[in-house]
Amino acid sequence: MPTAARLGAAALAGALLAGAAAPALADTATPSPSSSAPASSSASASSAPASSASPSPSSGVPAGLYGKGDPQYDGVWRQSLALIALQQEKVEPAGAAVQWLLGQQCEDGGWPSYRAEGTPCTPATEDTNATSMAVQALTALGGHQQPVTRATDWLRAHQNPDGSWAYNPGAPGDANSTAVVLNGLLAAGLDPASVSAGGRSGWDGLASFQLGCATPADQRGAFLYQPAPGTPAAADTIASAQALLAAAGGHLPVTTTDRKDAPPKALACDGGQGTGPGTGTVAHADSAEADAAWLTARLAADGQHLTAKTPGADTPTPAYDSTAWTVLGLVAAGHPAEAASAADWLAGNAFPWAAQGKDGTNPAATATLVLTARAAKLDPYNFGGANLVQLLIDSGPKPESAPAAGDPQATRAPGSAITEPDENSGFSAGWLIGLALAVGVVVVVLLSLNRRRQKAASPADSAPAPDAAADTDDRPEQTR
Template identity: 75%
Template sequence: MLTAARLGAAALTGALFAGVAAAPALADTAAPSASAAASSPAASSPAAASAAAPAGLYGKGDPQYDGVWRQSLALIALQQEKVVPADSAVQWLLGQQCEDGGWPSYRAEGAPCTPATEDTNATAMAVQALTALGGHQPQAGRGVEWLRAQQNPDGTWAYNPGAAGDADSTALVVNALLAAGADPAQVGAAPHTAYDGLASFQLGCAAAADQRGAFVYQPVPNAPAAANTLASAQALLAAAGGHLPVATTDRRAAPPKAPACADANGTVAHADSAEADAAYLTGKLAAGGQRLLLDTPGAAAGPDFNSTAWAVLGLVAAGHGAEAASAADWLAGNGYAWAAQGKSGTDPAATATLVLTARAAQLDPYNFGGANLVQLLADAGPKPKSAPAAGDPEATRAPGSAITEPDENSGFSAGWLIGVGLLVGIGAGILLSLNRRRHTAAAAPAVPSATDAETPAGGSAAPSEDR
């Protein structure tokens, strides 16, 4: 079946041959939001960023705020694609762990651990990375115990221990617990378990109909609760009982359902949590052109790549792959700039997120909208120890060709754009040539046959209509 992007390309080609000027809508290139959980501040210049990045770390940008986060995501994504990372990459992540089991966002080599700098987001992602890699159970186990110790009495987690909980951090910890084999329903003192803490951020039947099932980032005292896009997207994976990497699940035949709300003040039960959130996100994706839009205060209006990717991951984990497909297609057609064209070059967190998203949506991360995301990610860090051989059914294109064949997933890839440009040029040339000949024929006197025609002074014989 032709996707919207392919249909658009076909329509453009037809328009050119019909002599109609057409201008294709190009991919969105707006920058993604910088969330507390996945921010990746760019260095002021590539040179400064390169000097700040340790040799074993993925990415050249300043790692102060996201070093552990992006390293963990990169390792999870590469492990999923059966790329064995360099020992230095794994050792860098292990070396960031503090004696008490937690991870900070980043600490310089030789710098002591400061408990106040350890955070739940970095620790939760590191636990998922080490669990995915295997062979690091002691370190992952200490990370889980640290997370348990930082749980608030209400069952939630904050970014930094001691603060009020938020939905993003709580969801990420639930992901880590599930990855490590712990039951979130048993973590915490009843009735305030990890799942109870997550549920405290979900809007129920008292909310407006179009916000039911969504998650707030953090309730604000004496202010109406407001749905938050990133919180809703990241919470869905946890509510669905999933973690990274996301395994493709059996697809549900029916679309997700909003809460029934027989009780106007009813809350969303845990069993219905993922379904309610999926219904909310599906509606937001449809309203936004199959992408989620930025709703961070102060951020410029535009598409939110990070939230859209997390929504796809959550929808697939919840069994709604059909509802995730169009958003995954949109990311294939528009995500390259987010992943590869930052101030410091490749953004490993964004690239890894797209690799995970592509595989969850049953698309090809080796040719995602024309880009080989696996190669892009591998090139952003130390050389891997090994990678799949060409022809591996789990890796349809082994790392080696940064831009592969014309788009197989959808969206305008580099190949599509080049092809469209050539068609535009050829079509315009044909139209101009035909137009010039018509005008020349109309203005010129009758021309003798080619056998006895005389060439006008200072010019050439007038062209025939057959030429």
Template identity: 50%
Template sequence: MLTAARLGAATLSAVLLAGAAAAPALADSPAPTAPAAPAGLYGAGDPTYDGVWRQSLALTALAGAKVVPADSAVGWLTGQQCADGGWMSYNPDSAAACDAKTEDSNATAAAVQALVTLGGHQDAVDKGVQWLKANQNADGTWAYNPGNPGDANSTGLAVSALFAAKADPAGVAKAGKSGFDGLALFQLGCAAPAEQRGAFAYQPAPEGTLKANDLASSQATLAAAGGRLPVTNTNQVEAAPKALTCTDTSAQPMARTDSAEAAAAYLTGQLGANGQHLMLTMPGAAATPDFTATSWAALSLIQAGHPKQAAGAVDWLAAQGGSWTKDGTDASATATLLLVAQAAQRNPADFGGADLVKQLTAAGPAPKTVAATPTAAATAEKKKDGGSGISTLWVVGVGLLIGIGGGLLLSLQRRRGSGQQAGKPGK
């Protein structure tokens, strides 16, 4: 089953799920057996729809944790690349030619970012970028699979991949339309209700209207803010994200200069309205917490310079993420949480009590090397020091100052004593 995380849109996932629910059950037909995860791949689940995606996220996150992965893990990802430079979601026979119609822009964008982060794979990166350029739509957008209408998630991921590869997205265009022009087609502006302005729709409705979609907004905002994976931005804007100011309500595309801030303001409002997480609403089902959208919202807010507004979502993910990652057995979810922890400068060895690096490395082939990370005990001791108001470093510093001050005082007293013995005033 295609998941919302892979499709990049809850709306499309809902349609697929509804179709699956309507299919009749065949009592005499055996349940299909999911293919086993191949050697070198992170995670033990069926890789059909997310093999390249989860491998790319895992390698990106582990690289940020200074883990040197096994050659088999990197080789699996590079071995999945198609001859034309793209990636399918998963090719069960990497020796066989790819089906160009099912090549996946999301998988390709994630793979490019992973290989850039790992370093040493410039040829594969260049081929991936050329595939993205070749499969851009005439309106500047990208579709999940080539030849289809573009969507906000796929366009955002492609733009982020271009940023990672240092290929200026403003200069990558079809028919004069860049990826930024494509993103603008999905962003709600002054014609929308005030509380929805800045949001991204997955795709326009058949009549052309735009409906805010939180997952689309979360993933597209990262690109609008000039970001890529992993998010390493440490710049901080003290003020809250600035909502779009409208002097009229015409349906004009939003200016690029306003895009990221307006999107960040929308995400901040949505997080605040839902207990610091986003919700997934599907037809005929009760709304449930959307871990994927919440994670990308946190990444996007940090990239946009608003870590304060992301902090509540990061706290919520730390507290609730174990149910999503299945204690590390879901490699895609674990890698995403690790990326969030790194971007928020939290200790990945104690993220809500979980050691995300340990969990993720255990889900794949044994890495070459693993860098030492602060343990949960060390983090607790640090918190203890901070809670008492006196850190170890502060105590040492005070001790040094006292020692230096005492030495100066003793020296001054000696000088005074010597001057008085000679009949002279001390200095």
């Protein structure tokens, strides 16, 4: 069945051949990214909304930082994601961008979300999410073993006795932070089974948030954000999405793994297993499959993307971040087939999340989509018609070097990844120019053939009969 993009391409070609103005094709506006943030109490930097009352840095956004928005809550997070994504695409970032990230590290090895230049480190402001993402960025870049080791030592020193990690050290652990820390440890080559506190490993800490057989069937395999006394355990979308990559033993950037032929297996329960969250009832060997099965069911129920209900909203809205993390986790868990439709949905719908926020390009969102596209074997240089790599490059300091063009093996057909007929695609400027040039070549060839035909005709042949002079239907098609 033709996609909207292919039908649009045909219409555009027809318009150009007819000499008519081509219609502008672009993504339809979708809700603001902030309105789709999950209604979770998670403090994860990837999902926590910035306070509208937060002050902007007095010195403005640093020159080496990606993005123009206030970095107070996500400076290190978005910088790290940007560096990981650009490194994956063989873009050598500006030295100032790397130095800015290195300069944010505190002497004890941890990173805060952001600190203005000249501001001393405060241990209370250091967080595990920023530190773990910085570890993944510096590991991907290579050549930064000393700061990476200091950071992993800091993470090990702030593990909770139950094996988990909190956003800020000293607080109760949560699934999001624990998962992101495990991503960092895995990127640095550390086995979470050997990182422990109080006799509980990192895997034990993650398992403490997974819902097992004692919970309702439609919750099993998912992760809750954090147990709350007196509150029934409930699946949390962003927690489940971020936990999957860690449960699968993965980190950023996501690389190809062994592909499983069968869909993910739901948690097998015989009616007598487990006593609820916090008891480690879901074995580590079953963790990723159970979570993947729950997330796959949620994708199918919500139209191949995840949704979340924000406070005060009557209906759920698209959760772009959760959907992207789910794609990354499914690929890492060996289920790219189950991730494909969600990646297609992002290609058709996530451009406003990446590029149309109040501060313009959102580097964290854009970088996440670059990583998601590549993991799903789509083209980040033409993701639903958008060149995400260039968008990310343009949001920060000029890189030292970058490929002259996108991946030569990648698709160049705008919207070709989109399978749903009503999704938006947009068209890249390069594709439009190429189409116009192709049309121009056809016109030149036709005109040349017409001239040859006219030149070969005799004067007698070329003079129309008096009674046929007005019969233009007998003239060649090209001269009408």
